[in-house]
Amino acid sequence: MMELHDRLIAAARAALELSYSPYSGFRVGAALMDEAGVIHAGTNVENASLGLSICAERVAVFTAAALGSRRITAVAVVTETAGPTPPCGACRQVLREFADVDLPVWIAGRGDEIEQFSLDELLPRSFSTYLDEESS
Numbered sequence: 478m479m480e481l482h483d484r485l486i487a488a489a490r491a492a493l494e495l496s497y498s499p500y501s502g503f504r505v506g507a508a509l510m511d512e513a514g515v516i517h518a519g520t521n522v523e524n525a526s527l528g529l530s531i532c533a534e535r536v537a538v539f540t541a542a543a544l545g546s547r548r549i550t551a552v553a554v555v556t557e558t559a560g561p562t563p564p565c566g567a568c569r570q571v572l573r574e575f576a577d578v579d580l581p582v583w584i585a586g587r588g589d590e591i592e593q594f595s596l597d598e599l600l601p602r603s604f605s606t607y608l609d610e611e612s613s
């Protein structure tokens with residue numbers, strides 16, 4: 478049985494192959510698990526108006542949310558850098574909307590090295606209102 482982080486990294490690697498990134502050439506894949514155990518993946522999609530480009534992580538989160546998911550329980554992000562590359566700040570905040578601070582975030586590059594962080598490590602003292610209201 479494949480471990481959760483292996484499954485998410487495999488799904489993120491598959492998503493990365495679909496990256497539309499002709500401007501940066503920087504391909505990213507992301508995959509998350511929701512509260513129902515469903516995996517949702519995303520990849521970065523760029524635009525000629527560069528500021529309109531969107532990161533892989535946000536595509537995955539918004540895809541899940543648009544399908545009714547409201548909780549993220551684990552996430553993986555894969556790039557083609559030699560080592561793991563952590564997610565951008567904007568995506569950390571977007572993850573926080575639907576995840577607790579102890580969310581495991583696995584990151585991998587081209588090689589076998591995998592790093593694990595909690596969302597709290599990546600986004601300390603985060604701003605959140607939705608989940609707090611949900612649990613009270």
Ligand code: THU
Binds near residue numbers: 501504520533565
């Ligand atoms: N990118 C992501 O998909 N995720 C990140 O966390 C950082 C950056 C994308 C955006 C853009 O398409 C390319 O990588 C270069 O910044």
